[in-house]
Amino acid sequence: MNQSTKNFLRKALLLLTAQLFLSSGYLFAQRAVIPGDFADPSIIRKGKTYYATATSSEWAPHYPIFTSTDLKSWKQTGYVFDKTPEWLSGSFWAPEYFYHNNTYYIYYTARRKKDGISCIGVATSKYPDRGFTDHGVVIEWGNEAIDAFVFNDNGQLYITWKAYGLAGKPIEILGSKLSADGFKLEGEPVTLLRDVERIGLEGQSILKKDDYYYLFSSVGDCCGRGCSYRVQVARAKNIMGPYESYIKNPLLSGDEEWKCTGHGTFVTNTDGKYYYLYHAYSKTTGVYTGRQGLLSELVWPAKNEWPKFVTLPKPVTTQAHITDTFTGNTPDKAWQWDFRNATPVLKQQRGKLHLSGTVKPGNNSGIVLTRRPYTANYRMQVSVINTNAAQKGLVIYGDANGSLGISIQGNIIEYWQVKDNSRQVLKTAHAASGIVQLKMEVKQDLTCHIYWKQTGPWQELALDKPVIIDNLTPWDRSPRPGINFKGQTGEEGVFDNFSISYSY
Known part of the structure; x- marks a missing residue:
């Protein structure tokens, strides 16, 4: 078989495959x-x-x-x-x-x-x-x-x-x-x-x-x-x-x-x-x-x-990472919340997000502001600016009775999970007064890892057996990463420098 015949057969095979x-x-x-x-x-x-x-x-x-x-x-x-x-x-x-x-x-x-x-x-x-x-x-x-x-x-x-x-x-x-x-x-x-x-x-x-x-x-x-x-x-x-x-x-x-x-x-x-x-x-x-x-x-x-x-050509290689420094007078339009279980109040002032509001009885997760995730694996960070007794931090949210988060209340860092109508604290740490940075990371095996820091390096709140986010998926939608608040009337959470970095 000569080379021209081989080339013809190769093209014919490709065309047939495409038609099939x-x-x-x-x-x-x-x-x-x-x-x-x-x-x-x-x-x-x-x-x-x-x-x-x-x-x-x-x-x-x-x-x-x-x-x-x-x-x-x-x-x-x-x-x-x-x-x-x-x-x-x-x-x-x-x-x-x-x-x-x-x-x-x-x-x-x-x-x-x-x-x-x-x-x-x-x-x-x-x-x-x-x-x-x-x-x-x-x-x-x-x-x-x-x-x-x-x-x-x-x-x-x-x-x-x-x-x-x-x-x-x-x-x-x-x-x-x-x-x-x-x-x-x-x-x-x-x-x-x-x-x-x-x-x-x-x-x-x-x-x-x-x-x-x-x-x-x-x-x-x-x-x-x-x-x-x-x-x-x-x-x-x-x-x-x-x-x-x-x-x-x-x-x-x-x-x-x-x-x-x-x-x-x-x-x-x-x-x-x-x-x-x-x-x-x-x-x-x-x-x-x-x-x-x-x-x-x-x-x-x-x-x-x-x-x-x-088929159409692939339009883009990756979706951009998310960064929100809360500039301007109104929050980014991409933020959404579970309206059945909470009524949030959002304000942006001087580059900070102020989050407060009310939750419905039985909502053990609190108020969530979420973003649509683009991949299953990501790192999410935020800075909590103020100190009070309210729950303020990050969350991966399926619904009000299925969530996983890290928050600070007073000077206590809590790694917590809501499951089967109950909130369970998985691990704690003590922070000094001042700004606290929090981070959640979902790895390739869908395990969630929790970190916090103030002036030094990141510290992990590690568990003997990492939590898998498998139970956070509602029937018709994806679990979402975002910001979390739960507090009394008159309390609020103040946040800065939210980001999500995706693993492609």
């Missing part, structure tokens, strides 16, 4: 465009700027908003809701952008306070990144109406959603006409897809291309270590069906770096190309970084053929 990957629903390795927990994302474009929002679950403020001009580099600019709407109690999931009549709509899912049922609400603004006004419930259906998606079909609005909880029925994707103002259902809903295999069905979005409406949805378990999410597609000549499923589903199901891909929406760039912003778990960091924001391109090989996802 594409047809099987797998993508080549890529990196998150929005790293950290960014589940159920939605995306929209205004001119040359893209806006994305995502699930915030039990963190407040609700539904973070990110912007980008190239779909690669994203910056957080705010939230849909700075304050919790009065009628809602939690589970802030799956916000969905829609633009209509010079107005930006966010259709969102949240749990109603009076009965705990998940409903679909809507908020509007003249801007895509601020100023949203809540208009309350649009859809309540059985025990669960979630994952709204709205489509404008030649002037007629349609809304689709996941319906669950009707006696004897499996999960369904329903569709209905929507009023011109976007606030009310019109006519009888129609079943578009049914979960006949009872494996899970949700997170739908619709595109119109040539002669067909393409209905993308996510099947399987969305969340946690046992997740099985993947994206399928069906199509129809009419938006209300009947829909025919693609025989080569799933269309998207992960790669060697990512798993449990799904629940996204599409946007076109200025050249008319289609991109899908969705979430997936890293196979390396898994639940410790949550469902991260990924981007893939969607292409149609020819008119009326089934679409395919294609």
